[in-house]
Amino acid sequence: MAEAHHNEVDAASGVSTTGHEWDGIRELNNPLPRWWLWTFYACIAWAVAYWVVYPAWPMVSSYTSGVLGWRSRDAVQVQLAGLRAQRAVFAEKLEAASLDQIEQNPELLAFARAQGRAAFGDNCAPCHGAGAGGAKGYPNLNDDDWLWGGSLEQIHATITHGARSTDDAGHQGNMPAFGTDGILQRPDILAAADYVRSLSGLPPAPDAQIAKGKEVFEANCAACHGPEGKGNQELGAPNLTDGIWLYGSSRADIVADITHGRGGIMPAWGGRLDEGTIKALTVYVHTLGGGK
Amino acid sequence: MSASLEAAAPEAATATEDDAPLYAARRKIYPIAVHGRFRRIKWTILIVTLGIYYLLPFVRWDRGPGAPSQAVLIDFPNRRFYFFFIEIWPQEIYYITGLLILAALVLFFMNAVAGRIWCGYLCPQTVWTDLFQAIERLVEGDPRERREKLKHASRGQRAFEAAAKHVLWLMVAWWTGGAWVLYFADAPTLTMQLLKGQGPLVAYAWIGILTFTTYVLAGHMREQVCTYMCPWPRIQAALTDEYAFNVTYRYDRGEPRGSFKKTEALKLAGLPGGDCVDCKQCVAACPTGVDIREGAQLGCIQCGLCIDACDAIMTKLSRPAGLIAYDTEMNVRARQEGKPEQYRVLRPRTLLYAALIVVIGGIMVGTLATRSSENVAIIHDRNPFFVLLSDGSIRNAYTVRLVNKELVERRFSIAVAGVPEARVEVMGEPKEGGLPVVTVGPDQTTEVRLLVSTHTRLPAAASLDVDFTISDLATGASASARDHFKGP
Numbered sequence: 001m002a003e004a005h006h007n008e009v010d011a012a013s014g015v016s017t018t019g020h021e022w023d024g025i026r027e028l029n030n031p032l033p034r035w036w037l038w039t040f041y042a043c044i045a046w047a048v049a050y051w052v053v054y055p056a057w058p059m060v061s062s063y064t065s066g067v068l069g070w071r072s073r074d075a076v077q078v079q080l081a082g083l084r085a086q087r088a089v090f091a092e093k094l095e096a097a098s099l100d101q102i103e104q105n106p107e108l109l110a111f112a113r114a115q116g117r118a119a120f121g122d123n124c125a126p127c128h129g130a131g132a133g134g135a136k137g138y139p140n141l142n143d144d145d146w147l148w149g150g151s152l153e154q155i156h157a158t159i160t161h162g163a164r165s166t167d168d169a170g171h172q173g174n175m176p177a178f179g180t181d182g183i184l185q186r187p188d189i190l191a192a193a194d195y196v197r198s199l200s201g202l203p204p205a206p207d208a209q210i211a212k213g214k215e216v217f218e219a220n221c222a223a224c225h226g227p228e229g230k231g232n233q234e235l236g237a238p239n240l241t242d243g244i245w246l247y248g249s250s251r252a253d254i255v256a257d258i259t260h261g262r263g264g265i266m267p268a269w270g271g272r273l274d275e276g277t278i279k280a281l282t283v284y285v286h287t288l289g290g291g292k
Numbered sequence: 293m294s295a296s297l298e299a300a301a302p303e304a305a306t307a308t309e310d311d312a313p314l315y316a317a318r319r320k321i322y323p324i325a326v327h328g329r330f331r332r333i334k335w336t337i338l339i340v341t342l343g344i345y346y347l348l349p350f351v352r353w354d355r356g357p358g359a360p361s362q363a364v365l366i367d368f369p370n371r372r373f374y375f376f377f378i379e380i381w382p383q384e385i386y387y388i389t390g391l392l393i394l395a396a397l398v399l400f401f402m403n404a405v406a407g408r409i410w411c412g413y414l415c416p417q418t419v420w421t422d423l424f425q426a427i428e429r430l431v432e433g434d435p436r437e438r439r440e441k442l443k444h445a446s447r448g449q450r451a452f453e454a455a456a457k458h459v460l461w462l463m464v465a466w467w468t469g470g471a472w473v474l475y476f477a478d479a480p481t482l483t484m485q486l487l488k489g490q491g492p493l494v495a496y497a498w499i500g501i502l503t504f505t506t507y508v509l510a511g512h513m514r515e516q517v518c519t520y521m522c523p524w525p526r527i528q529a530a531l532t533d534e535y536a537f538n539v540t541y542r543y544d545r546g547e548p549r550g551s552f553k554k555t556e557a558l559k560l561a562g563l564p565g566g567d568c569v570d571c572k573q574c575v576a577a578c579p580t581g582v583d584i585r586e587g588a589q590l591g592c593i594q595c596g597l598c599i600d601a602c603d604a605i606m607t608k609l610s611r612p613a614g615l616i617a618y619d620t621e622m623n624v625r626a627r628q629e630g631k632p633e634q635y636r637v638l639r640p641r642t643l644l645y646a647a648l649i650v651v652i653g654g655i656m657v658g659t660l661a662t663r664s665s666e667n668v669a670i671i672h673d674r675n676p677f678f679v680l681l682s683d684g685s686i687r688n689a690y691t692v693r694l695v696n697k698e699l700v701e702r703r704f705s706i707a708v709a710g711v712p713e714a715r716v717e718v719m720g721e722p723k724e725g726g727l728p729v730v731t732v733g734p735d736q737t738t739e740v741r742l743l744v745s746t747h748t749r750l751p752a753a754a755s756l757d758v759d760f761t762i763s764d765l766a767t768g769a770s771a772s773a774r775d776h777f778k779g780p
Contacts, residue, residue: 103720106720109720129675129676130675131673131674131675131676132676133675133676133679134676140676140679140680142676142679142687142689143679143680143681143682143687144681144682145681145682239682242682242683242684243680243681243682243683243684244680244681244682287719287720287741288689289679289687289689289719289741289743290679290681
C-alpha cells in the first residue's frame with residue numbers, strides 16, 4: 001500500500017509524498033538539500049576520524065590516547081613556554097639586576113610593579129588582601145611598620161624564606177604563651193597588658209596597674225621587645241610603642257596575645273616562585289608606600 | 293477521508309496562486325554607455341573620490357621628530373588618529389561620534405534638497421560599481437555588441453574576454469584593499485614591505501578580505517546591495533517629502549507615449565501626443581534596471597544616467613531636452629492640471645538640518661580649538677582605603693595618570709589641596725620647591741603612585757574632597773581632578 005502512494009503528488013503544493021498517512025493527512029516528501037546531507041555525512045566521518053586521532057574514549061583507569069598522542073597538558077606547556085619566552089627579555093633583566101637597580105630604572109620598575117601586582121594577586125592576596133591591606137593577624141604591607149624589616153633586602157629575604165616556615169633559613173621567633181604555659185598568672189598578665197598599652201599612649205583602664213606591669217614587662221618581655229618596647233626585627237618582635245597593632249589594641253586583645261602567644265606563619269616562596277618573580281614582588285611591596 | 297481531501301484541494305490550489313513566490317531570480321543588468329551632463333559629473337566625482345582614496349595615504353605632514361609624518365593615519369599600536377594638524381586620542385572618541393552625527397545630518401540635508409544624491413553619486417557601492425561596469429563595457433563591449441558576440445564570437449574569444457574582465461576587476465579590487473591598509477601604517481614603508489613580501493600578515497589578510505568584498509560587491513552583487521542589503525533606501529523613503537527634487541519622468545509632457553511618426557501626426561491633428569517615443573533608452577542606461585517612467589521607486593538610486601540617455605534621444609528628435617529631469621512629482625501633477633509650480637528649497641526641514649549642521653560643526657570646531665593639551669586622572673586606592681602609619685598619621689594612596697598631548701617632553705608639578713597638613717609624595721619621583729615633579733614624554737601618558745598623609749586627627753569616617761592640580765613647570769598650563777581623602 002505504501003509503495004502505491006509513494007510517488008503520489010500532493011495537489012495543493014505540487015510536492016511528492018512519502019506514503020505516510022494519518023487520518024487523511026499525508027506527509028510531503030521534502031528531502032534535505034543534497035549539500036546539507038553531505039555536510040552531515042562529513043561530520044560523521046570527521047567524528048570517527050577524531051576518535052582515532054585524538055583522545056576520545058574513557059577506559060577503566062585510562063583513556064584511548066589517539067594516534068597523534070596529543071595531550072592537553074602538553075598544549076598548556078607549549079603555551080607556558082611561549083609566555084616565558086615572551087617575558088624572557090624583562091625576566092632576564094630582572095634576574096640580572098639588583099633590587100636597587102630595578103627601583104632606579106623606570107622601565108624595569110614599571111615592569112616589576114606590573115608583574116609584582118599580578119604575582120601578588122595570585123600568591124599573597126589570600127592572606128594580605130588584594131591591595132595588601134592586610135587583616136587581623138596578617139600584616140598590612142602598605143604601612144611603615146615592619147615585623148621583619150622593610151628594606152628591599154629584608155623584604156626579599158622574608159618572601160624567599162618565610163617566617164616560622166618550613167625553610168630553615170626563614171625567620172624564627174615566637175611569642176610564648178605566658179598564660180597557658182603557666183609562666184605568668186592572670187593578674188600579672190593584666191598588669192603587663194596595661195603597661196604595654198601605656199607605651200603607645202592608649203588610654204589606661206580604671207584599675208590599671210602600670211607600675212606592676214612595668215616590672216612584669218622588664219622581667220619577661222624586654223628580652224625580645226626591648227627595654228623600651230621598641231621591638232626587635234631580628235626576632236620579629238613588634239614595636240609596641242607605635243600606633244599599629246597586628247592583633248588589635250584593646251586590653252582584651254593584648255591579654256589574649258600574652259596568654260596564648262602569637263606566631264603567624266609566612267610561607268617560604270623560594271622554591272615555588274622563580275627569582276625574577278620574587279624580585280618583582282619585593283619591589284612591588286616595597287613601593288606600596290611603606291618601604292624603608 | 294479521500295473525499296474530504298479532494299474537496300479541500302481546489303481551495304488550496306487557489307490559495308497557492310495568490311501566494312506569489314517570495315524569491316525572484318536576479319536578472320543580470322548590463323547598462324549601456326551614455327554621454328551627457330550627469331555622466332560627466334559622475335566621472336568627475338569618480339576620479340576625485342577614488343583619487344583621494346588611493347592617494348591620500350601618501351600625503352605627508354610634518355609633525356616633527358618622533359611623530360608619524362603621514363597626513364591621515366590610524367595608528368592602532370599607539371592608539372592615535374592623525375588627520376593633518378589634528379591628533380585624536382582614544383578618550384576623544386566623541387569627535388568621531390560628532391563626525392558621524394554630522395555625516396548623518398549632511399545625508400539628511402542632501403536628501404531634503406535633492407533625494408538620493410548620496411546613492412547616485414557618492415556612495416562607494418555606486419562609485420565602484422560604476423567603475424566595474426565601465427571595465428566590463430571596455431572589455432566586452434556595449435550590451436548590444438555583447439549580445440552579438442554571445443551569438444557569433446568564438447568560444448575562445450568569449451573566454452578570453454571574460455577572463456580579462458575578471459582579472460581587471462580583481463586588480464582594481466586588490467588595489468582597493470591595498471590602499472585601505474595604507475591608512476593604518478606608514479604608507480611608503482608598508483608599500484615597500486608589501487612589494488617585497490615582508491609585510492605583516494594582518495595587512496595581507498585585510499587586503500585579501502577587501503579584495504574579495506570589492507570584487508563580489510562591485511562585480512557581482514551590484515544593485516542588489518542597494519535594493520536588498522542597504523537600509524538607507526528605506527530610511528530615505530521615510531525622511532523625504534514632496535518638495536525634494538528627484539529624478540522624475542515628466543509624464544505631463546511624455547504621455548501618451550508613442551512612436552515619433554504617430555505622436556507628430558496626433559499633434560498636427562491637435563490631439564494629445566506625448567514626447568516619450570518609448571525607445572527604452574532610459575531603462576537600458578539604468579544601472580539598477582528600473583523603468584523611471586513608473587515613478588519614484590526603491591530601486592532607483594537617482595544617478596541621473598536616464599536623464600542623459602533621454603536627452604540624447606530628444607536632441608536627435610529635435611524635441612526639447614528634460615523629459616526626464618530633476619523635478620518633483622508634485623510639480624508634474626501641477627503642470628498637468630494647469631496649476632502653478634512650487635519650488636521650495638528653503639523650508640523648515642532644510643533650514644533645520646542646515647542649522648543643526650552649523651551648530652554641531654561649530655561645537656566641534658570650538659572644542660577642537662580650545663581643548664587642553666594636558667590632563668590628569670586620579671584613582672583612589674580601593675583596598676585599603678587608608679593606611680594607619682606607625683606615628684599615628686593617616687595615609688591615602690592614589691594612582692595618578694598624567695597626560696601630555698604635546699609633541700615635546702614636559703615636566704609637571706603636582707599640588708594637592710584639601711587635606712590639612714598634607715605630606716605629598718610620589719613614589720620614585722623628585723621634588724622641586726616642595727612639590728613632587730613628574731616628567732611625561734612627548735605625546736604620552738605616565739602613571740605614578742601618589743601618597744598623601746596627614747597627622748591631623750580627622751573626624752570618624754571622614755571623607756575630604758581633594759583637588760589634584762598638575763602644572764607645566766615651563767608654561768604654567770594646568771589641569772586638575774578631584775577625589776577624596778578617607779579616614780578611619
